[in-house]
Each structure stands twice: as structure tokens, then as C-alpha cells.
Amino acid sequence: MAILPFAACLMSLSCLAPAQPPASTLQLTSHDTAxxxxxxxxxxxxxxxxxxxxxxxxxxxxxxxxxxxxxxARHQACTLIYAPVDVTAAGTWRGKPVSYRTTYPNHCAADRDSDGVFGF
Known part of the structure; x- marks a missing residue:
């Protein structure tokens, strides 16, 4: 009776397409002293x-x-001017909750040390 598992597969459609990873959506923010x-x-x-x-x-x-x-961090020189930038990331990464917060010494360091993730 091998036909029963096949019928169950077709009815659920789970065998027709590979499982897709859950989408990842993140809200990224930056806030500086200015x-x-x-x-x-x-x-x-x-x-x-x-x-x-x-x-x-x-x-x-x-x-x-x-x-x-x-x-x-990527290799990039930044000025040593101290102008702190607080950054956050909130949302989900492949179905897992994400909550991240840190402070960088300036915008250049935020871009460099996050390899462009906070480069906006």
C-alpha cells in the first residue's frame, strides 16, 4: 500500500516544494549626538x-x-573624532527573534565595524 503515503503527500503539498527558510526582516536604526x-x-x-x-x-x-x-569589521581607516552613534537592530532572522544594540565611536566606525550593515 505504497500509494497511501504518496496520496498524503499530494494532499498536504509538502512534498512538492522544498522548504523555504523563514523570511528575515530587520528594522535598523542609528542615532548620533547631533x-x-x-x-x-x-x-x-x-x-x-x-x-x-x-x-x-x-x-x-x-x-x-x-x-x-x-x-x-572590514579594513578601513576612520577618523578618531568621537561622535558616538547608537545603533539597534530588531526583528527576525530566519524565524528567530533579533534584538541588538551597541554604540560605535562615530558613523565611519559603525559602517566599518558592521561591514556595511549600519552603513546608511
Whole structure:
């Protein structure tokens, strides 16, 4: 009676398409001491949203499975001017909740140390 499992498969449609990872949607914000506020939406799987470099940002986050603390800074010189920038990320990464917050010494460092994820 091998036909019963096949019929069950067809009725549920679960055997017809590979499982897709849950979409990833993140709200990214930055706020500096001059009261400049930036906010973008980043969606991945597929890349989208309002982030100006969504493909690169999604690739960076994909490489660390959405764990912002594991992002490797890119090699780039930044000024030593101290103008703190608070950044946040909130949302989901492949179905898992994300809540991240940190402070960088300036906008250049935020862009460099997040490998462009906070480069908006």
C-alpha cells in the first residue's frame, strides 16, 4: 500500500516544494549626538527593503547567521573624532527573534565595524 503515503503527500503539498527558510526582516536604526536619526528596513531571503546596500548587508548577516556580534569589521581607516552613534537592530532572522544594540565611536566606525550593515 505504497500509494497511501504518496496520496498524503499530494494532499498536504509538502512534498512538492522544498522548504523555504523563514523570511528575515530587520528594522535598523542609528542615532548620533547631533540628533541625526537614520532608519531602514532590511529584508533578506530575498534581499529587499529600504537599506541602500541590501544585497551586501544580507550577505554579511548570512555569513554570521544573523548574529550581529559575530560580524567581522572590514579594513578601513576612520577618523578618531568621537561622535558616538547608537545603533539597534530588531526583528527576525530566519524565524528567530533579533534584538541588538551597541554604540560605535562615530558613523565611519559603525559602517566599518558592521561591514556595511549600519552603513546608511
Amino acid at each position: 540628533n541625526h536619526i537614520g532608519a531602514v528596513v532590511l529584508t533578506c531571503d530575498p534581499p529587499g527593503g529600504t537599506h541602500p546596500h541590501r544585497d551586501k548587508a544580507c550577505a554579511v548577516l548570512d555569513g554570521v547567521d544573523g548574529d550581529f556580534s559575530r560580524i567581522n
